[in-house]
Amino acid sequence: xxxxxxxxxxxxxxxxxxxxxxxxxxxxxxxxxxxxxxxxxxxxxxxxxxxxxxxxxxxxxxx
Amino acid sequence: xxxxxxxxxxxxxxxxxxxxxxxxxxxxxxxxxxxxxxxxxxxxxxxxxxxxxxxxxxxxxxxxxxxxxxxxxxxxxxxxxxxxxxxxxxxxxxxxxxxxxxxxxxxxxxxxxxxxxxxxxxxxxxxxxxxxxxxxxxxxxxxxxxxxxxxxxxxxxxxxxxxxxxxxxxxxxxxxxxxxxxxxxxxxxxxxxxxxxxxxxxxxxxxxxxxxxxxxxxxxxxxxxxxxxxxxxxxxxxxxxxxxxxxxxxxxxxxxxxxxxxxxxxxxxxxxxxxxxxxxxxxxxxxxxxxxxxxxxxxxxxxxxxxxxxxxxxxxxxxxxxxxxxxxxxxxxxxxxxxxxxxxxxxxxxxxxxxxxxxxxxxxxxxxxxxxxxxxxxxxxxxxxxxxxxxxxxxxxxxxxxxxxxxxxxxxxxxxxxxxxxxxxxxxxxxxxxxxxxxxxxxxxxxxxxxxxxxxxxxxxxxxxxxxxxxxxxxxxxxxxxxxxxxxxxxxxxxxxxxxxxxxxxxxxxxxxxxxxxxxxxxxxxxxxxxxxxxxxxxxxxxxxxxxxx
Numbered sequence: 069x070x071x072x073x074x075x076x077x078x079x080x081x082x083x084x085x086x087x088x089x090x091x092x093x094x095x096x097x098x099x100x101x102x103x104x105x106x107x108x109x110x111x112x113x114x115x116x117x118x119x120x121x122x123x124x125x126x127x128x129x130x131x
Numbered sequence: 132x133x134x135x136x137x138x139x140x141x142x143x144x145x146x147x148x149x150x151x152x153x154x155x156x157x158x159x160x161x162x163x164x165x166x167x168x169x170x171x172x173x174x175x176x177x178x179x180x181x182x183x184x185x186x187x188x189x190x191x192x193x194x195x196x197x198x199x200x201x202x203x204x205x206x207x208x209x210x211x212x213x214x215x216x217x218x219x220x221x222x223x224x225x226x227x228x229x230x231x232x233x234x235x236x237x238x239x240x241x242x243x244x245x246x247x248x249x250x251x252x253x254x255x256x257x258x259x260x261x262x263x264x265x266x267x268x269x270x271x272x273x274x275x276x277x278x279x280x281x282x283x284x285x286x287x288x289x290x291x292x293x294x295x296x297x298x299x300x301x302x303x304x305x306x307x308x309x310x311x312x313x314x315x316x317x318x319x320x321x322x323x324x325x326x327x328x329x330x331x332x333x334x335x336x337x338x339x340x341x342x343x344x345x346x347x348x349x350x351x352x353x354x355x356x357x358x359x360x361x362x363x364x365x366x367x368x369x370x371x372x373x374x375x376x377x378x379x380x381x382x383x384x385x386x387x388x389x390x391x392x393x394x395x396x397x398x399x400x401x402x403x404x405x406x407x408x409x410x411x412x413x414x415x416x417x418x419x420x421x422x423x424x425x426x427x428x429x430x431x432x433x434x435x436x437x438x439x440x441x442x443x444x445x446x447x448x449x450x451x452x453x454x455x456x457x458x459x460x461x462x463x464x465x466x467x468x469x470x471x472x473x474x475x476x477x478x479x480x481x482x483x484x485x486x487x488x489x490x491x492x493x494x495x496x497x498x499x500x501x502x503x504x505x506x507x508x509x510x511x512x513x514x515x516x517x518x519x520x521x522x523x524x525x526x527x528x529x530x531x532x533x534x535x536x537x538x539x540x541x542x543x544x545x546x547x548x549x550x551x552x553x554x555x556x557x558x559x560x561x562x563x564x565x566x567x568x569x570x571x572x573x574x575x576x577x578x579x580x581x582x583x584x585x586x587x588x589x590x591x592x593x594x595x596x597x598x599x600x601x602x603x604x605x606x607x608x609x610x611x612x613x614x615x616x617x618x619x620x621x622x623x624x625x626x627x628x629x630x631x632x633x634x635x636x637x638x639x640x641x642x643x644x645x646x647x648x649x650x651x652x653x654x655x656x657x658x659x660x661x662x663x664x665x666x667x668x669x670x671x672x673x674x675x676x677x678x679x680x681x
Contacts (some may be wrong), residue, residue, distance in 0.1 A: 098527035106537035 142350045142424050143380040144265055146197045151286030153307040164190045165480050167314035169289050169327050174448030174465035175320030176271035180218040181473025183280040187480055191281055194288035201425045202263035202348050204462035205378055210549040210576055211466045212256045213589055223270040227379055230257035234359030236542045243532035244542035253581040261378050292330040299443045316476055317444045325450035331441055335434035342515025343389040344429040345398055347408055348382050351421035363529050367414035372514055385411055399428055431455035431511045433504040439493045447472055452500040457510035460503045468496050474652035483622035485678030491557050499550035506545045549576040552655055559658035559671045570641015571656045580636035593626020595652055602632030602644025604663050617665035621672035
């Protein structure tokens, strides 16, 4: 994916999140992650993406 | 003949009452029995039948005076029917059971996955059958009684147990009095609350799952075909799941998951069960009246013993392991335990086993249990997600399943399959015998391939080990004589079957002309060769009998 293509993906993801609405946000994101996991040719790349997405998150409520 | 039992008010089944006879020990007969089996459930009865098939008598003790109450384990897999065939009860079973191949999973009200288990004209048995457990037990009791080799003692309950180096000593309570029973070996097939296990101070170890299911049988006329139906988040049980199976006699099994906030005692009240079942029957679109038959509460566990052998005591079925119902591995796994243990114990008692044969029972059958845990654990987590994260991913997968293969695959209930003993010390690995393109690898169960219009491979297996030789593998009488003599050297009455090469059966066995498979008494392949000779056969048989040096 080129930088331009990635930027386009970024914009489309934002637009899709706005379109599905807050109530469907979590389900939408998990569905997306599963479909991307299936499309990802390298299981290690998916594992690395999972790890990177978790890194640096603010503490969960009550943590 | 058994008499109907008054206390079990079944809508469709007359529970037999088996008469309790006084034990010979009460009259001073102090004989040491070859095998005592505690528990006359399906696993204990199959163990007794397997021993009898190999000429070994046994005593079976059960505190009850009838078959077990309730339909309980209803789904019997093809490989278990093959065990029934070897024990002579397949005919009775097939005459009553309902065969099936398919299933449908629904997410909310939408069908999202179609289960279709492999089945074709070259299979003798369907991949799955439904039959209430009490029928299975009744058929097994009838078969046991016909052997003349099994002393079946109803109303006789194990009280205490002591294991010595050379025997098991049981104190037994019976209606006619208390007595001491001695046996060279003890098979514990006394279920989840095993008295044998308690007496030996053994505990099951493993995990318990959160999900709770109410299991209900209702009698209802319906034309809906026999298949597995799974409902995720259905209108009749929002936030939870329902499973529906058809049984003979117009009985329908409905399993519904309790939500986390539901009180167990309230959920098991007849009033509540009627309300829940009424809603489910309405959801299924059924209009006919229905009646409650039986109900129970179920929780999923993956628990097992560290070792299935403790000296002279060997554990089988729920006494050795508790597995989740999803994938129908409970009873099917217990029957495979009995098939494995029965022939080994027979060889041991007949002085034909090496020092390692009985010790192979744990790695083979506990290995099978651990495999079940891996498979059924996944199914259980899908059916009853234990965390918020698992629920989110499960629901996302369900919502994708109708349109996406990757998500659909997650709905496969991973139905019970026979376990491969590839890693067993009794199995001769392929690398000692040559390379094969297909067929059952050593350790796998033999496929019951069609031989002609009416005959299948299992019909022609011997009681002990069978050598299936294809094409010109054994061209001369002298070669046959050498092979059977080699088997005799190992203490085995070998059944030698010569089959044509190039047939569909040979293809399913993966063996070309000149090749051969060695099959154990429990139908598992323990060696195969591109070319067979007497020395290789003798070595494989010795290994399969645990006859390597201690």
